[in-house]
Amino acid sequence: MSAASSRKIEFIAVAVIATFLIVGLPLLNAYGFVDNFWINVWGKYLCFALLAISVDLLWGYTGLLSLGQSMFFALGGYMLGMHLMLMIGEEGVYAKAGKNPELLPDFMVFLGHTFLPAFWRPFYSFGFSALMVVLVPGLLALAFGFLAFRSRIKGVYFSILTQALTYGAALLFFRNSMLMGGNNGFTDFKFILGSDLRTGATQRGLFIATAVTLLIVYLLIRWLSHTKFGLVQRAIRDGENRVLFSGYATAHFKLFIFTLSAAIASVGGALYVPQVGGINPSVMTPEKSLEAVVWVAVGGRGTLLGPILGAIVINALKTWATVRYPDYWLIILGGLFILVVLFLPGGLVSLPKRLAPLWKKFRAPAAPTASTPAV
Amino acid sequence: MKYFLRAVFLLPLFLCLPSGAAETPREIIARAVVSTDAVTQRTLVSSLMGQGEEVIPELLTAWRSDAIFLYKTDSATIPVVLSGDKDAAGAQVATRVDNGQPLQDAAGQPLRIVGKDYKTADHTSALRRAMKAVLDIVDLVSPNRTKRLQAVQTIGQAQDASKIAVLEARLPLETDPHVQRALREALALIRLKDANEAVKLAALVELKELSTLSSSDFLKKFLTEAEAQKNATLIAATKSALHSVETHRDVVDFLGTIFRGLSLGSILLVLALGLAITFGLMGVINMAHGEMIAVGAYTTYLVQNIFGTGIVIPFFGLSLGIPGMNLSGWAYQFYFVAAIPLSFLMAALVGIGLERSIIQWLYRRPLESLLATWGVSVVLQQIFKLMFGSNNVQVSSPVYLSGNWTVNDIIFGWNRVFVIGFALMIVFGVWLVLTRTSLGLLIRAVMQNRGMASCMGVRTERVNMLTFGLGSGLAGLAGAFLSQIGNVGPSMGQNYIVDCFMTVVVGGVGNLPGTVISAFSIGLTDQALQQILLDPVIGKILVLLAIILFLQWRPAGLFVTRSRSLED
Numbered sequence: 001m002s003a004a005s006s007r008k009i010e011f012i013a014v015a016v017i018a019t020f021l022i023v024g025l026p027l028l029n030a031y032g033f034v035d036n037f038w039i040n041v042w043g044k045y046l047c048f049a050l051l052a053i054s055v056d057l058l059w060g061y062t063g064l065l066s067l068g069q070s071m072f073f074a075l076g077g078y079m080l081g082m083h084l085m086l087m088i089g090e091e092g093v094y095a096k097a098g099k100n101p102e103l104l105p106d107f108m109v110f111l112g113h114t115f116l117p118a119f120w121r122p123f124y125s126f127g128f129s130a131l132m133v134v135l136v137p138g139l140l141a142l143a144f145g146f147l148a149f150r151s152r153i154k155g156v157y158f159s160i161l162t163q164a165l166t167y168g169a170a171l172l173f174f175r176n177s178m179l180m181g182g183n184n185g186f187t188d189f190k191f192i193l194g195s196d197l198r199t200g201a202t203q204r205g206l207f208i209a210t211a212v213t214l215l216i217v218y219l220l221i222r223w224l225s226h227t228k229f230g231l232v233q234r235a236i237r238d239g240e241n242r243v244l245f246s247g248y249a250t251a252h253f254k255l256f257i258f259t260l261s262a263a264i265a266s267v268g269g270a271l272y273v274p275q276v277g278g279i280n281p282s283v284m285t286p287e288k289s290l291e292a293v294v295w296v297a298v299g300g301r302g303t304l305l306g307p308i309l310g311a312i313v314i315n316a317l318k319t320w321a322t323v324r325y326p327d328y329w330l331i332i333l334g335g336l337f338i339l340v341v342l343f344l345p346g347g348l349v350s351l352p353k354r355l356a357p358l359w360k361k362f363r364a365p366a367a368p369t370a371s372t373p374a375v
Numbered sequence: 376m377k378y379f380l381r382a383v384f385l386l387p388l389f390l391c392l393p394s395g396a397a398e399t400p401r402e403i404i405a406r407a408v409v410s411t412d413a414v415t416q417r418t419l420v421s422s423l424m425g426q427g428e429e430v431i432p433e434l435l436t437a438w439r440s441d442a443i444f445l446y447k448t449d450s451a452t453i454p455v456v457l458s459g460d461k462d463a464a465g466a467q468v469a470t471r472v473d474n475g476q477p478l479q480d481a482a483g484q485p486l487r488i489v490g491k492d493y494k495t496a497d498h499t500s501a502l503r504r505a506m507k508a509v510l511d512i513v514d515l516v517s518p519n520r521t522k523r524l525q526a527v528q529t530i531g532q533a534q535d536a537s538k539i540a541v542l543e544a545r546l547p548l549e550t551d552p553h554v555q556r557a558l559r560e561a562l563a564l565i566r567l568k569d570a571n572e573a574v575k576l577a578a579l580v581e582l583k584e585l586s587t588l589s590s591s592d593f594l595k596k597f598l599t600e601a602e603a604q605k606n607a608t609l610i611a612a613t614k615s616a617l618h619s620v621e622t623h624r625d626v627v628d629f630l631g632t633i634f635r636g637l638s639l640g641s642i643l644l645v646l647a648l649g650l651a652i653t654f655g656l657m658g659v660i661n662m663a664h665g666e667m668i669a670v671g672a673y674t675t676y677l678v679q680n681i682f683g684t685g686i687v688i689p690f691f692g693l694s695l696g697i698p699g700m701n702l703s704g705w706a707y708q709f710y711f712v713a714a715i716p717l718s719f720l721m722a723a724l725v726g727i728g729l730e731r732s733i734i735q736w737l738y739r740r741p742l743e744s745l746l747a748t749w750g751v752s753v754v755l756q757q758i759f760k761l762m763f764g765s766n767n768v769q770v771s772s773p774v775y776l777s778g779n780w781t782v783n784d785i786i787f788g789w790n791r792v793f794v795i796g797f798a799l800m801i802v803f804g805v806w807l808v809l810t811r812t813s814l815g816l817l818i819r820a821v822m823q824n825r826g827m828a829s830c831m832g833v834r835t836e837r838v839n840m841l842t843f844g845l846g847s848g849l850a851g852l853a854g855a856f857l858s859q860i861g862n863v864g865p866s867m868g869q870n871y872i873v874d875c876f877m878t879v880v881v882g883g884v885g886n887l888p889g890t891v892i893s894a895f896s897i898g899l900t901d902q903a904l905q906q907i908l909l910d911p912v913i914g915k916i917l918v919l920l921a922i923i924l925f926l927q928w929r930p931a932g933l934f935v936t937r938s939r940s941l942e943d
Contacts, residue, residue: 065742147923151930156660156741160876161923167873168919171912286873290749297746327761334753341747342736 010305014218021046021211026204036200041319043207043275045312046214050268052295052307053217054261059293060301061225062257063237064154068144068162069265070288071169072137076266077279078173079136081186082120083129084197084274091190106188107181117179126193133270134263141262142255149251149258154240163286173281185280192274203275210271214308217264222304233257294337300347309348404434405473408443408454408496416498420505424512432513434472435506443472444493453478454496455488464489512541523554528589531561534568560587567597576612583616586623588784594620627784632906633899638791640898641798642853642860644891646871647878648805649849651890652842654879655822658741659734662749664875665868667847669759670725671718671854672863676768678717682710708773711859718855719848726847730840738839752868759865767864776859790859801852802891808845809887818842874901877922883932893933897922 025042028034051073058064085105094100094109104116122128148161176182195202224230235243236250244250273279282288292311299310314333321329340347346354398406400423407419423431437443437456446453446469455469455478466487469478480486498506515526530538542562549555559581566578582590594617601609650664661667729751737744772790780787809815817838820828829835857867878897882889897918904914929935 059742063742065745144923147927151927153926153930156654156658156745157880157926157930159742159745160660160880161926164873164877164919164922168916171916175912290746293746294750297743328757330757331754334750334757337750338733338747338754341743341750342733345740345743 014305018211018215022208022215026208029200029204029207036203039200039203039207040275043203043210044272045315046207046210047268047272047275048292048295048315049214049308049311050210050217050271051265051292052299052311053214053221054265054268055289055292056296056301056303056307057221057261057264058257059296060303060306061230061237062233062254063240064254064258065156065159065293066162066258066261067159067286067289067293068141068166069261069292070286071166071284072141072262072265073269073272073288073292074173074279074281074284075137075140075169076133076269077273077283078180078186078269079123079132079266080129080270081189081273081279082123082180083126084189084192085181085186086120086124087191088189089191092188105181105186107184107186108179111176113179120179130270133266137262137266138259141259145255145258149254152251163289166284166286166289170281170284170286173284181280183280185278186273187278187280189274189277197274197277206271206275210275213267213271217267218304218308225304229253291333294333296347297337298340298347300349303347303349306347306349313348400428400431401434401475402473404431404438405454405471408438408445408472409452413499413502416502417505420502420509423509428518430475432510435510438496438498439503439506441495443496444469445496446478446488446493455493457488462487469493511538512545515541515545520551520554523549523551524557527554527557527561531557531564532589532593534565534593536565536568539565556585556587560585560590564590564593567593572606572609575609579609579612579616583612583619586616586619588620588624588627591617591620591624623784628906630785632902634785634787634791636899636902637895638794638860638898639902640895641795642856642871643874643878643898644798644894645801645849645853645856646875647882647890647894648802648887649846649853650875651879651882651884651886652805652818652849653846655884655886657734657738657839657843659737659744659748660741660876661734661843661846662745662872663729663752663755664748664847664850665870665872666752666755666759667722667726667850668854668857668868668871669755669863669865670722670847671851672770672858672867673759673763673768673854674718674721674851675711675714675855675858676763676770676863678714679710679770682707682713708775711773711776711855715852715855718851720851722851722854723844723848726850727840727844729847730843734843735836735839756865756868763865765865767862770858770863772859794856794860797856801849802887805845805849806887814838814841873919877919879932881922881925881932883934886932886934889932889934 021042025034025039029036029039051069054072055066055069058066058069086103088105089095089103092100092103092106092109094106095103100106100109102115104113108116123132144162144165148158153161172178173180173185174183180186189197191197192202192206195205197203225233232243232248232253235248236253240250269279269283295310295314296307297310298314299308300306314336318329318333321332325332344350344354403419403423407416410416410419420435423435434443434456442456444455444457446455454472456472457467457469461467464487466489469486469488470476471478477485478488512526515523515530517523517526527542530542539562542558542565546555546558546562549558563578563581563585566574567582569575569578582594594613598610598613598617601613646664646668649667650661653659653661653664729748733747733751734744737747776790776793778789780789780792807815809818817828817833818841820831820833821835821838821842825835828838853871854867857863857871861867861870874897878890878894881897882891882893900921901914901918904917905911908914908917926932
């Protein structure tokens with residue numbers, strides 16, 4: 001298979017899948033062939049695919065295994081969640097009961113607050129919230145990445161530190177005094193941009209938005225990996241010291257990638273929240289990061305389609321297995337992961353290539369024997 | 376010791392008994408019950424004043440509540456206490472008041488008596504007052520030290536001026552220094568209520584000298600009263616006493632924090648030691664290290680059950696137990712001694728199995744080994760859940776680990792003292808293994824230069840396996856300790872794994888002294904921040920931040936194993 005033809009196949013596949021997701025599924029849903037429930041579930045998968053891409057951008061392309069992506073994902077979710085909480089307005093439980101004249105989020109009333117804290121106020125604006133979705137995780141990644149890459153923390157150390165950061169952040173968000181909803185986080189959203197979140201049409205719109213975002217991110221990373229920047233990025237993965245000694249400031253490259261991937265994860269989180277209908281600190285734990293790493297590993301790291309495929313396949317498996325075998329789901333997940341790491345380092349995407357020789361052998365069993373007598 | 380104690384207990388008895396020293400309290404009470412003269416009765420009962428034997432409150436209470444009866448025979452009247460259920464004839468077992476023996480008939484057989492055989496022993500109101508006076512202070516003179524201490528504290532906190540005389544009488548007789556202090560405190564607290572200002576001042580001086588934590592609340596209350604009265608001398612004296620109490624509290628808190636920090640540090644140390652060895656040797660971060668802790672803790676739980684009621688193995692219908700063992704047997708207390716080596720062995724075996732089956736294929740891919748071991752950790756957690764349920768299991772502390780020493784108000788729990796001591800022993804043991812045995816030599820050789828060691832004929836595969844077993848076994852040991860301090864549950868390892876990684880990273884990989892120092896400093900900082908901020912979560916977050924910043928300064932940890940290699 002030549003490079004050109006494989007690119008053609010990829011282009012056709014992506015075009016078909018994208019058209020199906022962006023146009024086909026919503027149309028089927030609008031005419032009642034696909035249930036709202038499944039649109040919601042698939043919307044969730046696509047958000048996870050965004051998270052998986054952000055992991056892959058770091059791990060697959062740059063060799064940095066970050067266990068902090070779930071934190072960025074959740075932060076993005078929280079930023080948009082703050083806006084959605086304020087949009088509940090008079091539909092809140094306390095407001096309906098007439099006990100919430102200031103129209104605070106319900107959890108604040110529950111905790112006995114009487115006015116909206118200053119850092120919550122700008123979130124009345126959707127534009128500001130959308131900006132914060134990118135800015136807050138981006139700046140956090142910038143600050144942490146600056147510290148980490150400046151002192152040349154890499155490999156397993158980087159993983160452990162990002163894990164610790166995520167752990168700390170989750171502990172912080174679990175607290176009520178953080179004023180971010182504590183254990184229960186945000187939930188019970190009603191409106192986004194004036195449309196009712198509880199209707200199928202809004203959910204369909206969000207699904208389309210997610211699919212479009214995914215396509216854009218996919219194209220962006222595809223473009224990036226074909227530039228010189230992408231080349232340096234992969235060179236850092238394969239031999240950082242050589243790149244460093246060739247005169248490239250590897251730390252700057254890594255910092256850019258880390259920040260970019262934080263922003264991607266964060267956008268994924270922001271799209272996740274209105275579709276799932278809530279966010280709480282358990283999304284932020286290091287285990288969730290590791291789960292995202294599993295998706296990438298199973299799908300195939302260092303590829304563009306691998307993380308998307310992995311996120312969808314594993315989550316579909318999860319949806320099925322948590323109902324059928326609730327006790328054994330984690331054993332299936334862990335076992336699958338061990339098997340993939342041991343036996344299929346290239347992930348699902350590499351399967352066709354690995355099966356190709358077998359397929360050839362199956363098609364022409366006599367061929368190998370014919371060529372051996374020369375020895 | 377025994378004789379000394381007995382002497383201590385007998386002393387007040389001799390001093391307080393002007394008459395009838397040969398008679399036991401039982402005999403005195405029996406005589407009082409039988410006596411028909413009210414004055415004699417009162418004298419007899421009052422003569423019990425100051426004695427602490429437990430039979431006195433028992434019998435006097437019985438008498439007051441009409442539970443002592445007079446059984447009349449032809450020759451004498453015998454006071455008895457009835458017990459047990461009535462049988463068909465309405466008869467009950469009777470116990471003699473004077474010697475505590477069952478009532479017997481002429482032939483020496485236990486006698487059961489029915490209602491018409493006896494009548495209730497009377498008591499006048501004057502007699503009841505005398506009894507109450509005895510009962511009030513009976514705990515003060517109890518042979519049991521804890522009971523005495525409690526009685527004194529209760530009286531002091533009630534600030535009842537009528538008890539001053541009793542306490543003062545008791546003070547010179549008390550020999551236990553703790554109870555003596557408590558007596559002085561109680562007296563001073565009561566005197567704070569005195570009308571005379573000089574007495575109040577004297578009490579404040581006394582409280583200042585004692586500086587007990589329990590007096591702080593009373594002093595604060597007194598201070599507000601004094602301020603309301605605008606009495607400058609009293610305010611000054613109270614403030615000085617309060618200051619002294621608070622200084623004492625600070626010292627206690629400070630030392631207590633150090634102690635808790637050391638014990639947390641010791642657990643981190645044992646945990647991180649295993650991780651440091653495996654990571655230093657193989658570059659493998661074992662995400663399932665936390666589950667090795669759980670393996671150790673669950674082994675302790677199983678051993679406890681085997682020593683106690685036995686366990687049932689569901690798959691084969693077998694039950695495993697040691698004959699003659701039960702929860703109350705003396706041997707049950709020693710389950711922990713057996714659990715320590717077994718938890719090490721069990722975790723080591725699981726670790727070796729893990730190394731052989733998975734990790735050995737991933738030495739060239741450290742990041743992926745991190746992921747594979749995470750998979751193992753998820754699987755193991757779920758297996759624990761299926762085997763032992765998702766709730767925490769109960770591991771009881773043996774008697775010798777569940778007490779504490781209180782030195783100058785600082786509480787030293789025996790379990791924590793034990794953990795610190797044992798951790799130090801383990802560090803010493805690991806140091807011995809690494810520096811004084813041939814296995815240690817091989818481990819160090821492989822750590823420093825795997826290729827070269829292999830060329831010299833070291834079977835690096837085997838060394839890897841044993842080292843991994845050692846590291847996992849240490850985690851299992853830590854699990855056995857944790858079962859004495861914290862909860863044992865399927866995800867217990869997750870609570871420690873991040874701290875544990877931090878300890879290794881801060882200490883410098885594969886470096887024993889570094890690990891020791893970093894474990895204790897993280898433990899101490901954590902506890903100190905908890906104490907200062909009164910908030911464990913914020914403290915923990917600050918520790919994590921501090922570590923991230925620390926790594927800016929020393930990216931490779933406290934102690935760096937230097938090498939000329941670029942890629943490590």
